[in-house]
Amino acid sequence: MTNEPYIFLAGASRGVGQQIAFRLMEQNRRVKAMLRTETTRADLEAMGIKVVMGDALNVADVEQAMLGDEPIDTVISTIGGLPQDGQRSDFLGNKNLIDAAVKANVKKFILITSIGTGNSANAIPPQAMQALAPVLAEKDQAEKHLIASGLTYTIIRPGGLKSEPATGNGILTEDPNVAGTIHRADVAHLVCECISEKANNKTLSAIDRNMMYGQPDFEVFSLT
Template sequence: MQHIFLAGASRGVGREIAKILLANEPPNFKLTVLLRNPTYTVELEALGATVVMGDALDREQLERAIAQSSADPIHAMISTMGGVPSDRGERADCEGNKNLIDMAVKFGVQRFILVSSIGAGNSVVALAPQVLQTLGAILKEKEKAEQHLIASGLDYTIVRPGGLKSEPATSNAVLTENPTVSGIIHRADVARLVCDCLTSPNANRKVFSAIDPQMLFKPVEFEVVALK
């Protein structure tokens, strides 16, 4: 049974990932989730996750949380972290993810999957200027985390979804290496794609845009990456 360490499971894509990984009875994965806010502990433990407390922006807290989890070796880490800046101006999108990547290296984790965003890195061309004006600073932080992961030496996958909606999964979503596509995608569909990447050799050392072809902002030709 693979042991997965998940950061960002309190809500959104991270919570959907936790649901998928623990859906079977018995589950196919052992899941440890990192929480900064204890409010969500009961819900995640009810799903079958093991909860450890810590702030990814605090390297000492983070190292203690991972050490607490590593009696069973961690095979992969997944991060969906983001959010508002800390009191010191640091963002989990960048500094929190960089800390987690460094700990993955330190603890000998094999794989790291980072959920980023369309508009980061070379996918900046996919977004309209008015969107970049609003989100440009956040996307730069996400890009820094992506670059840190690529340079880390870990086996990585970067998944960049477009605009996110909290709706039931459509099962239409796909991954592509074409950085020019953008559109709307449901969080549950992003979660399914991330979970598929966990076990696919076709996802190793790849950067993907995650899209729903039926909800593109504009028509673009692209090739779908087959994960299975």
């Protein structure tokens, strides 16, 4: 593990990002996590994660965290905010991360957004679309910025998120019309699988095969 490049993780303090951190360490990966607050720093460092402090909304913070001497192979971003958060990181924070990744010659950028973003807008009910419109618009901007950046990318759009233990039934699909729910731990498993080249330059929805809305006919995206 010593000579491997780092995987840079933004959003490791909670939710899907925290679950990704757990799984990456189980896989003996070298992880550098950027945290905005000290709250979970000690816990992540105890796991063997290198922690750097910084706010994704601050370009200088992001560049200082990513453009160090140690090479970064992959960037994974789960950052985002709720509508009441004021200035959200869904677009601007991710834009800063993407731009810094280009400067750092990162090989791959994995961005976690949400079903309802971009061409998956019709997959969620109109009332949900209306409530989430500001956030989804920013996530759409982030997706487009990543695709236009020239970086090798994978965009993963999870359905509704739950915090229960992994079910092992998480699946990916390129079909933007599929929706459902999925546990955060299962999203983390899928994200880590997508570090492989199979998912390069793909936009994928993530759901639990047993928690889909309706009974859609679609093709599962295989990572094997």
